[in-house]
Amino acid sequence: MKSLLPFVRLMKSHLGWVVLGSTLGLLTLLSSIGLLALSGWFIAAAALAGVSLASAQAFNYLTPGAGVRAFAMVRTVGRYFERIATHEATFRLLAQLRVWFYQHLEPLNPARLKHYRSSDLLNRIISDINSLDNLYLRVISPTLIAVITSILVAGFLAWVSPMLGLLLLICLCVAGFLIPWLGYRLASGVGEAQVSATSQLRQRAITYVQGMSELHVYSALDSEHAKFVQEQKTLTDAQLRMSLISGLTSGMMAWVAGIATLLALIVAVNMVQAEVLAPAWLALIMFCVLASFEAVAPLPVAYQFLGKTRASAANLLEIAEQTSDIHFPDGSVEVVHPGVVSFKRVNFAYAERRVLDDFNMNVEAGERVAIMGHTGSGKSSLINILARFWEVQAGEVEVGGVNLRAYPESQLRDQFSVLSQPVQLFAGSVRDNLRLSGEDVSDEDMLDVLERLGLLDMLGSEGLQREVGEGGSKLSGGQRKRLGIARALLRNAPILILDEPTEGLDEATEKQVLEVVLTYRPTQTLLMITHHDLFLDRFDQVVRIGPQ
Template identity: 25%
Template sequence: MQVTVLRCAGRVLTRFLTHHLRPYRGPLVLLVLLQLVQTAATLLLPTLNARIIDNGVLRGDSAYIWNTGLTMLGVAAVQILTSSGAVLVSARMSAGLGRDLRARVFGKVMSLSARELDRIGTPSLITRTVNDVQQVQNVVMTTSDVAVSAVIMCAGGVVLALVQDVPVALFLLALVVVVVVGLVLALRRLSPFYEAMQNHLDRINHLLRERITGVRVIRAFVRDAHESARFDATNRALHDTASRVGRIMATVPVMVITAMNVLTVGIIWFSGHRIDDGTMQLGALVALLSYITLIVVAIIMAVLVFAEAPRAAVSAARVNEVLQAESSTAEPVRPITPTAMTGHLELRGATFGYPGAEKPVLRDIDLVARAGETVAILGSTGSGKSTLLALALRLYDVTGGRVLVNGVDVRDLPASALHTIVGHVPQRAHLFSGTIASNLRYGREDATDDELWHALEIAQAAEFVRPLGLNAPTTQAGSTLSGGQRQRLAIARTLVRRPEIYLLDDCFSALDPRTGARLLAALERELADATILLVSQRIRTVETASRIVVLEDGRIAGSGTHAELIGTNRTYREIAFSQPAGGTVR
C-alpha cells in the first residue's frame, strides 16, 4: 500500500511540476548547464590531484606540479562561479514558482462557490495556500540545487573510479547499489506520514481559527482547560508523526556514512597490498578516496531531496485539488444580459439541499419581488431564510426549480452582471483592514465623499463616523467597532453601490429597536424604486413591509401583510406574540 501511495504521489509531483514549470524552461536549461559544468569541474579535481602525486611529487617534477596546480585553481574558480550562478538561478526560479502558485490558488479560491469552499474548508485552504505551496517551493529549490549535480556526481564518480582502478571501483559500485536500494526502502515509508502531518496542520489551523474567534465564549464558560486539552491532543499527534519521520530520516545518514566508512577501510587495506606489488599507483588510491567522498556527498544530497519529495508530493496533490476544483456555480457558456425588467427577483419551485443533508433546506419555493416592494422573510432558526438569499446571490445553485433576476435565470447571468444588480448585506458584517472610506468604496471605487456621507446618513452611521472622519482606520473584521456599527457600515457600503435589488440578511440584529426603526424608514424612503428582500426574526422590523413571507421547515407557510398574517397564520402569530408588542397592528 505504501509503495502504491509513494508511486502515485511521485507521479502527481512530476506532472504538477512539469506543468507549472513550463514558464521557467529557459532558467531550467541554464540551471542544468551550470550544474553540468560545476559537477564536471568537481569530478576533474581528484584526477588532477592524482596526476600531481604520481607524475609530480613522486618524480620530483616541480614544473609539472606548478602547471597542474594552476590548472586546478582555474577549475576550482569555474566550479565556484557556476555553483554560485546555479544557486542564484534556482532561488529565483523557485521563488517565482511559489509566487505563481499562491496567485493561482488565491484566484481559484475566489472563483469557487460556497459549496466547494464548505467542502474543502477555510483552515485547509489557508494551509494549502501558504504551507503546501511553500513545501512545493522548497522541493523545487533543493531539487534544482542538487538533483542534477548529485546524479552526475554519483555516476561520474563511479565512472572515473573505474578509470583509476577497475577492481576497487567495482566494490564501490556494488556498495552504491546497496545503499541506494536501502534508501528507497526507507523513503517509501515516509509518504503516509507526510500526508498525516499536513492533515494535522489543517486541524491545528481549524482549532486556532475557531478558538481565536470564540475566545470570549470560551472564557465566559470557563472552558479554557477543555479547549487547551483539545489543542494539545492535535498538537501532540502532529509532534508524534513528525518524530516518526525524524526517526526514519535519522537512520539514513548513519547508514550511508557507515557503509562508506567500511568501504574506505576496505579499499585502503586492499589497495595497500596492490601498491606494494606495483599493480596500483598511490595517486590512484588518493583519487579513489576523493571519489568515495564525492559519492557520499552526492548520496546525502539526494537523500535530502528525496526525503522532501514525499511531503512535497502530498502538498502538490492538495494544491492541485484546489486548482482542479470546478465551481458548481461556474460562469455560463452563453451568458445572457437582462434588458426588459429592473429590480425583479423570482423563485420558481426553488428547491435546495446541502450535500449530505437528509432533506432539502428549501422546498418548492415560489416567490416574486418587484421594484418598489419590500418583501420580508420571517421564520424560526433553520427555516432556510439565509439560504434563500444565498440562492438569489448564486452562492449556491438550486437543486430544483429556478431563480430568475430581471427575467433571466441566474445560471445564465455573468457573475459581474448579477452582482451589479443584486446587493447583499450579511448579518455578520465584515469590514476589511484599511479606512472607513476604503470599505465604503469597496463596491464602487469612484464614489465621491458626498456620496459616502449620504449613504452613512441613510444607514444611521454618520453620527459615529463624523467625529472619526472617513479616513479613520479600520482593523481586520472591524474589531474596534461594535456589532451595530459594523452592520450600519455594511449597509452604507451596499447603498454606495446602488444595486437594483437589496438582500438584507438580518442585518438589523445588533441594532437597538429605535435605531433599527429609523434605519428601516430611511431605507424605504431612499429605495422607493428598488427591491428589498429583508430577512429578520423581529416582528417590529418586518411589520411595515409590503409583503411578509413566513418560512417553516423549508416551505412557505404564509404570505401577506402584518395585519393579514396576525389573524390567519398560526406560525406568524406565535412569533409575533412571543415578542414585546409584537401583535399590535400599527
C-alpha cells in the first residue's frame, strides 16, 4: 500500500472537491436509504390505518408524504451534483498527476531513460495514470461513505433494537470488509498481470504500426501478428479472470444481503408478536436493511482492482523516484568568450564502453572545425557531452570559457544550435518545424534559407504550410536532412554543431549545402561531424577522433 501514499498526498491540493464529492455521495446514499425505508413504512402504515374509518381519519399522511418527497428530491439533486463534484475532483487529480509525472520525467537525461522504450513511457503516461482514478473515485470515497453509512444505519436500528443493530453491523462488516478482502486477495496477481499485459500489448501495437513497411518488405507480418494475438490473449485471459472474481464477489454480496434481510425479518417479526414494535415498522426495517447494502456494494470491485491500481502506481513511482545524476545550477554565468570550445584530457564511456580516452580539442570563436573518425569512434558522443546528456568521467569541458558544469540549463542550451542524427522532425507544417529555432524567426528568413538549400520546390503551392508528416514521413530523406539543417542555421547561437549534414545527399546538393553552411553566419563557430573530405580546405581545423 506504500506505493499509493504519494498519490493520496496529491489529493491535498483538491481537497475541497474531494470532500464535497464524498459528502454529496454520503447525503445521496442516506437519502436513498431513507426514501426506501420511509416509503415502506408509509405504505404499510397507511394500509393498516385504512382498516377502520377512525384510524384512517387519525392517520397523518402529510408529514411522512413530505418526508418521502424531501428524500426523493435530495437523492435526485444530490446524485446529480455528486457526479459533477466527484468527476471534477477526478479530472483535476488526473490532470495534476499527468503534470506531476511529466515534471519528474522531463529532467531525466537520456542516460537515465535509455532502459525504457518510448512506447513503455507512453503507456505509463496514459494507462497507468488513468488507472489511478480508481483510487479516489472507486476506493477512498466509497470506503468512507460505506463506513459512515454502516455506522449510522446500524446505530439507527440499534436504537430500535440492539439485536437488529448488531445483526446489521455484522452482515455489513462481512459484505464491506470480508468480501472486498477476498476479492483483493484473489485478484492481486491478476490485476498486476493485467497491467503488464496492457503495457506489452500497447508496446507491441506501436512497434507493429511503426514498423509496418519493414514487416511487409521482410514478409514478417504473420509472425508479428501471431505475437500480437498471443499478447491480446494474455490480456483477455486476465480480464476474464477479473470478471469471474467480480461475478463471485457480487454473488456473495447478494447472498449476504439476502441473509441479513431474512435474519432482520425474523427478529422484527418476533418483536411485532411481542408487541414491542408497531407492525408497519416491519417494512421500514426490511427496506432499511436491504438499502444499506447499497453502501458496501461497490467495495468488492473497487478492492479487486486495487492490485491493478497498485501496480500502476508502482510503474509511475519507478520513474518519478529516479533522480537525474546531472544537475544544472540555478542563476546565470558570464560567458567570457562566446563561441570557444575546449576539451582537456577528457575520458568518456557509456557504462562499460570506453569512447574517448585523453581527448583534447581547442576551438576558437568563429573557427570552422571538421570532426572526422571511423564509424563508432565517438564523434556524435561529443554532442551528448556538450549538451550534458551524458557526463564525462575525467577531464574538463569548457564552452565560452566557462566549465560546462557551471551553466544553468537554459543558458547552456543558448550556446548551441544542433543538427543531430537522425534528424527529428515533428508532425506539422514546415513552418512549425522551423519555428523551433526561435519564435522571432520570420517567414522571410525561413524562405531565404530554404531557397539557399534548394528546398523551395519541396514547398509547392502550400508554401510554409506544407505538412511534413509523422517524423517527416512525407519528405524524402534528403529533404528531411536539409530541413533539419535549415532549422539549425536559423537558430542564432554562438556555436553550430552539425552531425553529418550531407550524409545521403548527391554530390551537387552536398556542395550546395556545404556552401550555405560555411557562409550563412560567418562569425559563428562551426563544429561539423563528417565522413567526407569535400571542402576540407575551407575548414580551420580537422580534428580526428579514435584510431586513424
